[in-house]
Amino acid sequence: MQRIMSILWPSFLVAGVAEGLFFTLIDPQELYLLGEPVYFSRTAAYSIGFLCFWAICAASSLATCYLLRSAADINRGVGASQE
Amino acid sequence: MxxxxxxxxxxxxxxxxxxxxxxxxxxxxxxxxxxxxxxxxxxxxxxxxxxxCWLPWNGRQAVLFDLIERKFYIFGLVFWPQDVIFLAVLLIIAAYSLFLFTAVGGxxxxxxxxxxxxxxxxxxxxxxxxxxxxxxxxxxxxxxxxxxxxxxxxxxxxxxxxxxxxxxxxxxxxxxxxxxxxxxxxxxxxxxxxxxxxxxxxxxxxxxxxxxxxxxxxxxCPYARFQGAMFDPDTLTVTYDLARGEPRGARKKGPAPASIGLGDCVDCHICVQVCPTGIDIRKGMQYECIGCAACIDACDQVMDKMGYPKGLIRYSTEHAIEGRWGWKEIISHVARPRVLIYSAILWAIIIALVWGIVNKPTLRVDVIRDRAVLAREVEDDLVENVYRLHVMNVAEAMHRYAITVSGLPGIDMMGDRIVELPAAADKTVTVRVRAPKESGKKGSNVIYFDVKLLSDEKVAVHEKATFLIP
Incomplete structure (x- = not known):
């Protein structure tokens, strides 16, 4: 549980900052998605944007966590099943 | 770990x-x-x-961060995405205030x-x-x-x-x-x-x-991890007076602690029981201590019951505990270089922010060239360029603006010359500008759009644009 939190929590904080910066500078209505103008509402765009930022940041945290495992962990196979 | x-x-x-x-x-x-x-x-x-959030103001919500309209309303002020600098400055002020409070009061x-x-x-x-x-x-x-x-x-x-x-x-x-x-x-x-x-x-x-x-x-919490960096020996923290408290021990009410070879701490553990993070403040400064002073309140009550002076656990500083200072000396150490520097920077930024908000323009105009049609020749040897003028009324009242164009002899515009905008609203106006073919050189020519508030000509925007002649 605590390992999941240590992946989700920092990524949540950074995603919040990224979301703020990105959507302050860029209006989602002016974006193109797969060649088409974004058709969903701003509320949806902000929300999906945040969840995407969170997912990306979480992926990065996950990689960090994965690489942080000590030699002893890897030899014992500890944590492999959780990640 | x-x-x-x-x-x-x-x-x-x-x-x-x-x-x-x-x-x-x-x-x-x-x-x-x-x-x-x-x-x-x-x-x-x-x-x-x-x-x-329930407070009304000018017929709308007083404080509303309207993400859908991309406008932030804070009482009489309206912030547009162009005002992002104010948000950045506000965050800097928040951060510096936190540094200042932490340096002084922990x-x-x-x-x-x-x-x-x-x-x-x-x-x-x-x-x-x-x-x-x-x-x-x-x-x-x-x-x-x-x-x-x-x-x-x-x-x-x-x-x-x-x-x-x-x-x-x-x-x-x-x-x-x-x-x-x-x-x-x-x-x-x-x-x-x-x-x-x-x-x-x-x-x-x-x-x-x-x-x-x-x-x-x-x-x-990230702040809990770095707040120690703002601390110095003159920062107020919740402190257990080790010299006065030790040796701790249970005792009956009555004799003076010194006479039975004990300090003032009766080892009742109430300071631990009230602690929201579950630490023992008597072990000294710990990063888990959130400075809530629950242990001070609890210990003071025990000291009262025992008939000892309050403040075995109290707000104090490292220097004050060492030098057995009173409040007068603690306060006299507030004005130290770190605090003065934090305060000076903080005030400078606050003044800059207030100045910026007071002098915020009430009218903004963006000129966007129509990309579809670069330039086309119309009747009577005239060349036409099309522009989209994004006019933003940042003020809190309905305003009417006049649009004029200048820069080439004989230049004129077709379409609305007057734009009416409700409070804190924006509108994109399509303007077709025509000028005689021989009025400028081939290629791009500089022209100017002037948007002026009808009731006050001082509120005006002079925007540059390019006019293409084929």
Whole structure:
């Protein structure tokens, strides 16, 4: 549980900052998605944007966590099943 | 993190030992000067949070961060995406204020104003009203499940859930007009994303204030990790007076401590029981200490009962404890280089912000060339270029603006010459500009758009644009 939190929590904080910066500078209505103008509402765009930022940041945290495992962990196979 | 390599226990143990086993903290209720201050702060911050979003102003919500319209309303001020610099400056001010308060008063933010502290306090109050104080809660937790226990639990969770949902609703109400939100809730027509965010924020509140509590401060808060960097030996912290307290020990009321070879600490452990993070302040300064001063209130009551002077645990500084200073000396050490530098920077930024807001333009114009048609020849040897003028009325009143064009002999425009804009609104006007073919050189020519407020010509924007002649 605590390992999941240590992946989700920092990524949540950074995603919040990224979301703020990105959507302050860029209006989602002016974006193109797969060649088409974004058709969903701003509320949806902000929300999906945040969840995407969170997912990306979480992926990065996950990689960090994965690489942080000590030699002893890897030899014992500890944590492999959780990640 | 403990060093795993030195552990030889079976794998099952190692998996858990990555982190220390969490022991539930049962903070005991505390009354006193600092507890009262915390409750004052709870009321102030929450009246502000739950109330401000309902306040009307000029026919709209007074404080609304309208994400859909991309406009932030703060009473009479309207901020557009172009004003992002003010937001940045505001964040810098918040950060510097935090540095300043921390350097002078230690973790005042954590102890009295942080939402985590405030909501934990409220949730704990609910818990205490339903399940009783520390010992009753510990007994209840240890007891087997009975109907009474189930009822108490259910009541607590329902009340927590209600408060958490109301908090989530209020939070969303700062980003989308709260009165409309309220009616959509009751007509069951709440949008999917609004519902998502209400439940998301509500769930966070519930989890953080109801269950995680001190763990948020200890494991999740970035500020808790670096606040020590702002500390110096003259920073106020919650301190146990080691010299006065030790050697600690239980004793009967009556004889002076010195006569029985003891210090003032009666080792009653009440300071530990009231601590929301479950630490023993007598072990000295610890990063887990959020500076809430619950132990000060608790210890002062014990000192009163024993007939000893208050302040065995008190707000003091490292230097003050060493030099046995009084308040006069502590205060005289507030003005030190670190504090003066923080204050000077803070004031400079605040003055710059106020100046910037006062001098914020009330009219903005963006000229965008129509990309589809670069230039075309029309009748009578005239060349036509098309522009889109994005006119933004940043003021809080309805305004009418006049548009004129200049820069080439014989240049003129077709289309609306007057734009009317409601308060804090914007509009894109399509303008076709015509000029005689021989009035300029082939290629691009500089022209100017002038947008002027009809009632006050001083409010004007002079925008450059290019006019193409084929």
């Amino acid at each position: 403990p060093d795993l390599s030195s552990k030889t226990e079976p794998v099952t143990f190692v998996e858990q030992s990555l982190f220390e086993v969490h022991q539930k903290v049962y903070p005991r209720a505390v009354t006193g000067v600092f507890a009262r201050w915390r409750w004052i702060m709870v009321w102030l911050t929450q009246l502000l949070f739950y109330g401000l 973790r005042l933010w954590c102890g009295y104003a942080c939402p985590q502290t405030v909501y934990t306090e409220i949730f704990l109050w609910i818990e205490r009203k339903i399940e009783g104080d520390r010992s009753a809660r510990m007994k209840l937790d240890a007891a087997p499940m009975t109907i009474r226990k189930a009822l108490l639990r259910a009541t607590k969770y329902v009340l927590w859930g209600g408060l958490a949902l109301w908090t989530g609703f209020t939070f969303v109400g700062y980003f989308t007009p709260i009165k409309t939100l309220w009616t959509t809730v009751w007509s069951f027509s709440l949008g999917p994303w609004e519902s998502f965010w209400i439940f998301f924020y509500g769930a966070f509140t519930y989890l953080f204030a109801g269950h995680l509590r001190e763990q948020v401060c200890m494991y999740m």
